[in-house]
Amino acid sequence: GKLGHRGTGYWVKHEHNKTISTIKLSRTGHNVVAVILGSILVFGILNNFIVLVLFCKFKTLRTPVNMLLLNISVSDMLVCLFGTTLSFAASIRGRWLVGKHGCMWYGFVNSCFGELQDAHR
Numbered sequence: 001g002k003l004g005h006r007g008t009g010y011w012v013k014h015e016h017n018k019t020i021s022t023i024k025l026s027r028t029g030h031n032v033v034a035v036i037l038g039s040i041l042v043f044g045i046l047n048n049f050i051v052l053v054l055f056c057k058f059k060t061l062r063t064p065v066n067m068l069l070l071n072i073s074v075s076d077m078l079v080c081l082f083g084t085t086l087s088f089a090a091s092i093r094g095r096w097l098v099g100k101h102g103c104m105w106y107g108f109v110n111s112c113f114g115e116l117q118d119a120h121r
Contacts, residue, residue, distance in 0.1 A: 027094060034091035041088055044080035048073045075113045082109040 025033065051073040055061050086106050090096050096103065 025094075030091045030094045034088060037084055037088040037091055041080050041084045044076060044084065048077035048080070052077075079110060079113045083113070 051070065055066065055070050083106060086098060086102065098105070
């Protein structure tokens with residue numbers, strides 16, 4: 001099935017578009033998730049930014065294999081910027097903030113950039 005957001009919980013859809021399970025998080029649960037997502041966001045952006053700076057600074061790192069690693073790093077940074085930020089904001093507020101279109105954007109961004117990462121592993 002598909003996992004998505006609805007209200008303050010998460011829902012799972014079965015193949016026949018019937019909601020089969022809903023998981024509600026408490027305020028504490030949302031806070032724990034927000035701390036974890038915030039850490040992923042900060043470390044993901046900082047570490048991948050360092051990779052980009054080192055790659056630009058040292059020409060000896062510009063090998064074909066390192067180009068693949070750079071692509072993974074850029075994809076990961078894009079997931080952090082355009083995907084993780086939405087989940088982080090939702091966890092802080094305890095609800096999904098950007099509606100149906102934001103949910104579709106979230107799914108697209110994570111799928112698109114996630115596939116770019118997986119394509120090179």
